[in-house]
Amino acid sequence: MSAEISPDLRFTRTLAAFDEANSHDPRQELDENGVAVAYEVLYARRMSQMLQRFCPQASEALQLAAHSQHIERWTLPRELYSFDRKGYLQWRSDLKLRHASRAGEIMLAQGYDSAMCERVAALLKKEKxxxxxxxxxxxxxxxxxxxxxxxxxxxxxxxxxxxxxxxxxxxxxxxxxxxxxxxxxxxxxxxxxxxxxxxx
Known part of the structure; x- marks a missing residue:
């Protein structure tokens, strides 16, 4: 029987899996060092770094939610919705559901249980x-x-x-x-x- 993956390694691999998913973003942006990076990879990096500064005691679930906040966001473009407030709100609502679902899929594949996936999903959906x-x-x-x-x-x-x-x-x-x-x-x-x- 193979050894169970350590929690630290599972967490690290999951962040890497989030980044791999986001690396397919066709948009790029220059980071602080002038290096071109996939737009959502850079956004996830900035979210994690800001969380570390703002809330250094953040739980594992909160760290995972911050890094997956915009997971594959480009796959649901704003242009698919009407350009009024109703369309904007529907787009934002659908994005939350998609991010929560996609983050959960990746987390399950890396060995997280359903309870942790549901907690991260709740954070991504801004519940309560x-x-x-x-x-x-x-x-x-x-x-x-x-x-x-x-x-x-x-x-x-x-x-x-x-x-x-x-x-x-x-x-x-x-x-x-x-x-x-x-x-x-x-x-x-x-x-x-x-x-x-x-x-x-």
């Missing part, structure tokens, strides 16, 4: 967001990653009123700990000004 501390922590990390790495590019496509509205909505999703972390991010002067206007 305000009452589940881990679900809220994941939401905080998502918002922090957006603000640090994606808000600048996002801001180029929208006017100030729209950006302030987005910042206010992002702020409402976050906990007080998330707010404090957001205020310490290395934002540009322009971004800091927008945040200040959003919070005024």
């Amino acid at each position: 967001l305000k009452s589940d501390e881990e679900s809220q922590a994941l939401e905080d990390v998502i918002c922090l990653v957006f603000l640090q790495f994606y808000f600048s590019e996002f801001s180029k496509a929208h006017d100030e009123a729209k950006l302030i509205d987005i910042l206010q909505k992002t702020w409402r999703k976050m906990s007080e700990a998330g707010h404090q972390a957001a205020l310490s991010l290395p934002l540009t002067d322009e971004e800091k000004t927008l945040v200040a206007k959003a919070l005024a």
Whole structure:
């Protein structure tokens, strides 16, 4: 009988399997060192790194959820849905279900039991967001990653009123700990000004 895989090795292999799945993303982005990386591989890396800084005591389930937050996201493009609020909300809802399902498939293949898969799925689906501390922590990390790495590019496509509205909505999703972390991010002067206007 073969030896049972160690929990640490199972965790490491699962993160690698998430990355392998995301490596097929046709989009690429330059990382902080100027190296081209599959878009969702880089996003997963940023999520894990931000989680480590924001919540260094994060459970294994929360770490797995953070790394698989956008698992194979490109396979369900926004263009498949109507370009109104109803279409956007349906797309976001379907993404949560797809991410939860795909993460669970990969985790089962790496030896996790159904209970752990269900816990990660619950986090990815943002169940009990305000009452589940881990679900809220994941939401905080998502918002922090957006603000640090994606808000600048996002801001180029929208006017100030729209950006302030987005910042206010992002702020409402976050906990007080998330707010404090957001205020310490290395934002540009322009971004800091927008945040200040959003919070005024």
